[in-house]
Amino acid sequence: MTDSTDSTEGVSSTDSTEPAERFSPLHQQHVDAGASFTDFAGWQMPVRYSSDLAEHHAVRTAAGLFDLSHMGEIVVIGPESADALDYAFAGKISAVAIGQAKYSLLLGREGGIIDDLVVYRTGADRFIVVANASNRESVATELVERTAPFECEVFDESDDIALIAIQGPKSFEILSQVPGVAAAGLADLKYYWSTSGQFEGHEILVARTGYTGEDGFEIYIAPDAAPALWRAIAETGAGSGLVPAGLASRDTLRLEAGMPLYGHELGLTTFPVQAGLGRVVNLKKEGDFVGRSAVETGPVDGARVLVGLRADGKRAGRADYPVRDAHGVQVGVVTSGALSPTLGYPVAMAYVDPAVQELGTELFLDVRGTSVQASVTALPFYTRKAN
Amino acid sequence: MAEHGHTTQDTLKYTAEHEWISVQDDIATVGITAYAAEKLGDVVFVDLPAVGASVASGKIVGEIESTKSVGELFAPVDGTVTEVNDAVVANPELVNSDPFGEGWLIKVSFTALPPLLSFDEYTALVGE
Numbered sequence: 460m461t462d463s464t465d466s467t468e469g470v471s472s473t474d475s476t477e478p479a480e481r482f483s484p485l486h487q488q489h490v491d492a493g494a495s496f497t498d499f500a501g502w503q504m505p506v507r508y509s510s511d512l513a514e515h516h517a518v519r520t521a522a523g524l525f526d527l528s529h530m531g532e533i534v535v536i537g538p539e540s541a542d543a544l545d546y547a548f549a550g551k552i553s554a555v556a557i558g559q560a561k562y563s564l565l566l567g568r569e570g571g572i573i574d575d576l577v578v579y580r581t582g583a584d585r586f587i588v589v590a591n592a593s594n595r596e597s598v599a600t601e602l603v604e605r606t607a608p609f610e611c612e613v614f615d616e617s618d619d620i621a622l623i624a625i626q627g628p629k630s631f632e633i634l635s636q637v638p639g640v641a642a643a644g645l646a647d648l649k650y651y652w653s654t655s656g657q658f659e660g661h662e663i664l665v666a667r668t669g670y671t672g673e674d675g676f677e678i679y680i681a682p683d684a685a686p687a688l689w690r691a692i693a694e695t696g697a698g699s700g701l702v703p704a705g706l707a708s709r710d711t712l713r714l715e716a717g718m719p720l721y722g723h724e725l726g727l728t729t730f731p732v733q734a735g736l737g738r739v740v741n742l743k744k745e746g747d748f749v750g751r752s753a754v755e756t757g758p759v760d761g762a763r764v765l766v767g768l769r770a771d772g773k774r775a776g777r778a779d780y781p782v783r784d785a786h787g788v789q790v791g792v793v794t795s796g797a798l799s800p801t802l803g804y805p806v807a808m809a810y811v812d813p814a815v816q817e818l819g820t821e822l823f824l825d826v827r828g829t830s831v832q833a834s835v836t837a838l839p840f841y842t843r844k845a846n
Numbered sequence: 847m848a849e850h851g852h853t854t855q856d857t858l859k860y861t862a863e864h865e866w867i868s869v870q871d872d873i874a875t876v877g878i879t880a881y882a883a884e885k886l887g888d889v890v891f892v893d894l895p896a897v898g899a900s901v902a903s904g905k906i907v908g909e910i911e912s913t914k915s916v917g918e919l920f921a922p923v924d925g926t927v928t929e930v931n932d933a934v935v936a937n938p939e940l941v942n943s944d945p946f947g948e949g950w951l952i953k954v955s956f957t958a959l960p961p962l963l964s965f966d967e968y969t970a971l972v973g974e
Contacts, residue, residue, distance in 0.1 A: 495884065510942070511913050512888040707887055707914050773891040775911065797913050798890045827909070827916070 483528040484621045484682035488689050492703050499706060500593035502529040507705040514708035515800040518671050521700030522627030524692055525709060527677070528685065531595030532620040533588040533602055537611025540584050546748050547605040548578065549731065549740040555580045560651045560666055564731055564739050565598055566750025570758070571727040572734070574598050575719065577668060579653055584611075587664070587679075589622075591721045605749060621685035625692055625701070626675030626712075628843070633696040634665075634676055640691070648676075658688050670709065672716025673843055711797050714806065717767065717839030723778060723794040724765055724808055730758040733810070734765050735838070763791060763810035767840055768822065770833040773798055775805040776824035782809050783823045783830070790815050793824065799840060806840045807833070855946060859959075860968035863920050866946060867962060874923050874959070877950040878910065878941065881972045887912040889941040894919070894930040894952055901927060903960050908951065910941060925956035 481502045483489070489496070494505035505526065507514060517523050535544060544552035550563035557580050565573040574594035579587040590598040599615040606613055625634055635645055642656025642665045653666035661684040669675040680688055693703060710720070719725050724734055731740050731754065740754055768776065775798045776782075782791035796807030807824065815822060820835040859867040864882035868875040883889065891911040901907050901921035908919035930952050934940045940949040963971065 506914075507887060510888050512890075515913075711913050773911075775891075777916070798911070800913065 481529070483526050484685045485526045485528060485623075485689050488686055488693075489526065489703070494703070494705060497706060499529060500591075500595075502592060504529055505703070505705040507707045508703045511705070511707040511711065512800050514702055514704035515711050517700055517702045518627045518673055518704055518708065518712055519801055520628070521702075522625055522629040522633055522675075522696055523671070523704030523708065524689070524696065524701055525624040525626065525704050526689070527622040527624055528620075528682070529592040530622055531588075531590035531592060531598060531615070531617040532622075532679065533590060533595075533599050534614045534616050535586045535588065535602065535606060535611055536584060536614070537609070538584055539609035540586055540606070540611040543606035543609035543611050544578065544586060544588075545744060545746060546609070547602055549748065549750065549754070550578075551741045551744040552578055552580075552586065555586075557582060558652055558654065560653055560668055562651075562739060564736065565601060566731070566740075566748075566754065567727055568750060568753060569727075570730050570750050570753030570756070572721075572725045572729055572731065573601060573727065575721055575725055575736075577666075579664070579666060581653070581655070581664065594721060601749075619682065621680050621682045622677060623680065623685060623689055623692070624669060624675060624677045625696070626669045626671040626704075627673050627701070629696070629699045629701065630673070630675040633692065633699055633701055637688075637691050637695045640688075650674075658684060658691075663688075670716075670718055671712040672718070672839065672841055673712075710795075711800055714795050714797055714808065715799055715801055715839065715841035717808070717841075719765070719808075720795060730754065730762065732764075733758055733762055761813060764813055764816050765794070765838075766791075766809055766811050766816050767836045767838040768793075768796075768807045768809055768824070768833040769802075769836045769840065770805040770807075770824060770831050772831065773805065774826050774829065774831050776807040776809070776826060776831065776833065780827075781825040782811055782833075783825060784815060785821065785823070787823075790822065796824075801841055805831075805833075806836075808838070811835075856965040858946070858965065859962035860965070860971075861920070861922050861962060862971060863918075863922075864972075865920065865922055867922050868950075869959065872955050872957070873928060874925070874954045874956055875950050876919075876922055876952050876954065877945055878917070878919070879968070879972075880945045882917065883942050883945045883949070885915075886910060886917050886941075887914050889938040892934050892938045892941065892951070894935060895927050897927055897930060899927045901925060901954060910938075910951075919951060921954065922962065923954055923956040923959060925954040927952055928955050929953040 497506035541553035791811030
């Protein structure tokens with residue numbers, strides 16, 4: 460048997476001169492919990508602890524605990540930081556309130572996507588930009604360059620910040636009971652807002668954000684204090700069904716939730732509008748921003764667009780598999796796919812010719828030579844029930 | 847599997863493709879090792895050849911899919927498929943829960959066995 464693992468876990472780094480492999484400050488916790496590890500952008504991260512499916516279902520029904528310490532945190536501080544980020548990003552960052560977070564894009568001058576990220580405003584003149592691990596260096600470099608004309612400074616604090624996520628319907632119930640965690644207004648914290656707090660004397664930032672399609676929180680904390688927080692959440696949540704969850708379940712969770720993954724749905728040659736992210740680009744904001752003119756012009760006519768596909772049976776289309784029409788002509792390519800653990804049928808995201816993007820269009824996935832019928836379906840595949 | 851459920855792993859033969867082979871007379875029972883199952887993650891789909899199919903050593907005869915990966919099943923011997931494990935097709939998770947027992951995949955009648963790895967050789971290969 461040979462194993463052709465999806466490249467999802469090892470999203471290609473734009474910089475292949477990565478030094479020796481890196482370990483999360485929570486590495487020992489993962490080893491103790493029996494994790495299997497995978498390389499992710501040069502980091503040895505847990506791919507699963509016991510079962511991908513069990514971890515996936517735990518997040519949908521109770522809660523999962525994720526280590527995201529490999530992600531990049533770049534801090535921008537200064538009186539002109541808001542203006543600087545309006546120029547650097549596709550969204551209107553100056554309109555983000557203190558305590559609020561915003562999903563945004565760092566565009567290239569040609570209109571492609573350098574990274575998708577979340578920007579937190581933690582003060583009038585202070586922002587934290589959270590970048591994908593594989594893009595940390597390029598984001599930091601671009602931000603230094605783009606903000607140079609403004610009165611502000613950029614600090615890559617990734618090595619000094621660990622990130623723990625608790626995701627799932629029981630996240631609040633569990634987090635509010637973790638001994639030592641004090642965060643003001645946690646109960647009323649809205650989606651995409653954050654609050655500062657303390658854990659055993661260490662400063663933490665708690666944000667109601669995530670990448671699973673469930674309610675949940677992401678907690679930024681100093682690496683030294685992260686293991687104690689991880690253990691405290693794990694122990695508090697164990698009785699409520701919380702389990703540590705690895706990158707394999709994280710990928711199937713975000714896929715069901717229709718969330719793009721950089722290197723799969725997003726890349727330097729993808730325009731936001733192709734990925735369904737046109738709303739993230741604010742063309743109404745005054746002033747120039749990097750990529751503006753290219754985005755206003757738009758991609759070439761006939762550029763492929765991202766769609767959801769669902770199939771019957773159990774065979775999943777996977778990244779790079781061709782998508783064909785009824786005549787066998789290739790009309791697209793899969794970027795992510797799996798047998799959906801929650802829904803029970805195969806789902807995939809794919810870039811297809813605009814002519815076949817209509818909902819309900821019947822297409823065919825080339826699954827290693829076998830043609831599997833699939834129909835274009837709305838994203839996301841899964842939406843959680845309202846509370 | 848009654849036929850080999852109590853066979854210890856150190857009496858099985860192995861391939862470098864992480865399959866195990868249990869030989870009884872001229873029938874080889876084939877499965878994937880616990881190491882392979884662990885690497886794949888949760889198996890959600892198993893595609894096996896038809897009973898009666900001729901298979902050739904080293905050729906792909908099936909697929910084992912997890913949520914994250916696809917593994918190919920190679921025939922470890924030349925021969926004819928005499929039985930496939932329908933239980934594992936219906937319940938692919940058997941590959942994870944009992945790879946050396948109820949998670950067996952196919953039985954092949956053969957005339958000659960190619961060189962296969964011993965338990966010690968396979969253990970050295972996977973470094974465990």
